[in-house]
Amino acid sequence: MPRSLAHSTSNGVADFDRVSFIDVSKYFGRRRALAHVSFECEAGEIVGLLGGNGAGKSTVLGLAATILQPSSGQVRYGGRSREDLGLALNARIGVLAHELQLYPELTARENLEFFASLYGLDQGVDRAAEALARAGLMDRGDDFLDGFSRGMRQRVALERALLHEPQLLLLDEPFTGLDEGASMALIERLQALKTAGRIVILSTHDFEIAEMVVDRAILLRAGRLTTMAPEGGSLRDRYRDVTPRVGDAGGSG
């Protein structure tokens, strides 16, 4: 097994080569959202979280993003905890949530410049312009977001999540609202991030797209990890093979 790496450099940048969930459980009040989940994602890997509504995918992403804290177990970043890494960890995580986390009253450019400044990035104006170009929205950069389609906002939100070049990218249903061209562009973008050694964890319901983009799929049902055959047939077929076996456990809603 490769040696786990996590360190804070002299300028406060935390880097890590893997994210590990170690026996993580999460309760919201008395409701159990995750139960004893353990898995690991390595640098240069795109991991797909699959599962029905309420299976615990967003909870996993929230825990990895440090927005949520485990009720028990640990989430470790290259062997270190969020407490060890502090704010430097936040600078290495990018999140594209289901809600797009952008101000509709600001223009696309203003949103990107605001978050660039919030992350303390140098040349925020230039970075925002580059991000707009990557999103294919250079000509709409000065338009307010509330005039954008869902797909356009999604592209801006993705660029917002990537502005600070995070080591860990967490994407909650990133293909929602994207047309075919934009979906393909996103897949190419994710492949480039993988090549650059980033860790990408994404949740999706779309098996066809997951098939194209993920290296490994993790199936969640009712907050529990379910084993899926690593090979043999399409992702959808393997998912269907597993689903009846665990149907009694619930989690279909």
Added chain:
Amino acid sequence: MKRFLRVALLIMRKDLTVEARSRELLLTTLFFAVSAVLVFAFGFVRDGRPVENAAAGILWIAIAFAGTLALGRTFERERYHDVLHALLLAPVDRPAIYVGKLLGILVLLGTVEIVVVPLVALLFQAPLLRQPLLIVTLLAFGTVGFAAVGTLFAAMLIRARSRDVLLPVLLYPLTIPVIIAGVRGTAALLQPEADIAMARAWIGMLGFFDVVFITLSLWTFEPVMTE
């Protein structure tokens, strides 16, 4: 510290940019405050003569009620589209977000006061501008104390379904001392012979409240915002 202030100013500037475009909060609070003062004027001014010592109370009631209206909406833009989570995920000290929101609300309430103070002075024939430095200090200290607690409670209630009801229920009992100090200090300045010493004593009291409230708010904002 430099980064802390930079983030606070960034948040404030963003809030003011959005507000300058929509004028949603400014117009609502201003309209409410002016309406309240006018209604009080109809009730407390008879034959062109205002009821004695009414002006100070009416001024602070108008500021407090309009302020509650503004505070109730101060985190709404962060609540919609879940932007608050994006702010909390950023590598910044969370109290800097609080300070930025507080500064934004103070600018807004300051603008409301620029309109309301002369209006009260005019309608109630109150010499509010006789001691301009002291009245500005009283208003500034009082507004800071009120808004410091209000901004913290607005953040605490962001996920509460009945936040519009809960905010005044929580805010008024805690800020009553601030409002009383503001009223008494202002009343001291409105006497035929302004009681400067008394006004300064109330200003000192307000300064004490401000230090306590801001310190507690900075201390509690991080845990309040953590799951």
